[in-house]
Amino acid sequence: MSKAEEKPESKPTGYRSGVAARLAGLPVETLRVWERRYGVSDVDRSPHGQRLYxxxxVRRLGLLKRVVDQGHAIGTVARLAADELIALAGAAPSPAGPGAITQTLKIAVAGTALARRLGAIRTSPELDIVASCSQLEGAAEAMAGVAADVLLIESSEMSADALPQIQAARRAMQVRTVVVLYRFCDSATVRRLREHGCLVARAPSDAAEVAVLCSTALTGAARPPPGPLTAPPPRRLDDQALAALSSASSSINCECPRHLADILMMLASFERYSYQCQNRNASDAALHEDLGRSAGHARVMMEQALERLAYAEGLPLPDKQ
Structure with missing residues (x-):
């Protein structure tokens, strides 16, 4: 075969360090330190010597950032495999397994321009835009009840004032994680968004990179257990009844009635406090309603436990409320 007929050598492909760091939600300086000190990735290089991820x-770097943010030292996790990082982070692997990128991701988009750009190209993983609205303001109402893997938000100027709107949209929808893309944003706001479980990155120029961001966020998205859906019944034992049981327990050797009475007083107090927070702060209403319900259901279980203990110890039970 002549040289003219020889097939050209395939060139390594991938993301350069700056893009990989942005997609993983890392400062590029941090990635360089991790590479130099801990060798976090064994990557290919371009013909010009540039590192290609x-x-x-990139998804593994995102998981590394997640576990480091949770308090693990980078030196102890730098060499862990993706499935080990997923287990350590308490993250939910994708249905196709750790690292898989072939599944279709259902995306809800706040940002009409971004939705158009994504709809015009093919990406890996494939993005199925199930709902969209023009901007973050009003997204909670426009996409209420929408079920998606990722809520994708694009904003030219992102500020901390947007956080209540993001929380409201997340509560109104059924989404596993949130990705926030910005052009200008201060570092304090970026930190706050990340503290609330968002993957935050500067908006990439290549729309195909958005798919990798969504996949990275989804791989690292924890699935908290659902809260109780029903309101708890009212208190069976008020503070006066609990105080009476606590005093009566001093006549027996077992201190458990008194301890349970103390726990119940604290649970009832926290239950009231949660509902007060719900009334004071509309943006956190759903969260504090969940906390109040959870405390109420825990109270019911402990009330029943105290009643069983009182019967076993022969303590007089006051009239139930």
Whole structure:
């Protein structure tokens, strides 16, 4: 075969360090330190010597950031495999397994321009835009009840004032994680958004990179257990009844009635406090309603436990409320 007929050598493909760091939600300086000190990735290089990261390696960097943010030292996790990082982070692997990128991701988009750009190209993983609205303001109402893997938000100027709107949209929808893309944003706001479980990154120029961001966020998205859906019944034992049981327990050797009475007083107090927070702060209403319900259901269980203990110890039970 002549040289003219020889097939050209395939060139390594991937994301350069700056893009990989942005997609993983890391400062590029941090990635360089991690590479130099801990060798976090074994990456290919371009013909010009530039480091090139695959989509799987970008997702692994995102998981590393997640576990480090949770308090693990980078030196102890730098060499862990993706499935080990997923287990450590308490994250939910994708249905196709750790690192898989072939599944279709259902996306709800706040940002009409971004939705158009994504709808015009093919990405890996494929993005299925199930709902969209023009902007973050009003997204909670416009996309209420929408079920999606990712809520994707694009904003030219992102500020801390947007956080209540993001929380409201997340509560109104059924989404596993949130990705926030910005052009200008201060570092304090970026930190606050990340503290609330958002993957935050500067908006990439290549729309195809958005798919990798969504996949990275989804791989690292924890699935908290659902809260109780029903309101708890009213208190069976008020503070006066609990005080009476606590005093009566001093006549027996077992201190458990008194301890349970103390726990119940604290639970009842926290239950009231949660509902007060709900009334004071509309943006956190759903969260504090969940906390109040959870405390109420815990109270019911402990009330029943105290009643069983009182019967076993022969303590007089006051009339139930």
């Amino acid at each position: 695959s989509a799987d390696q």
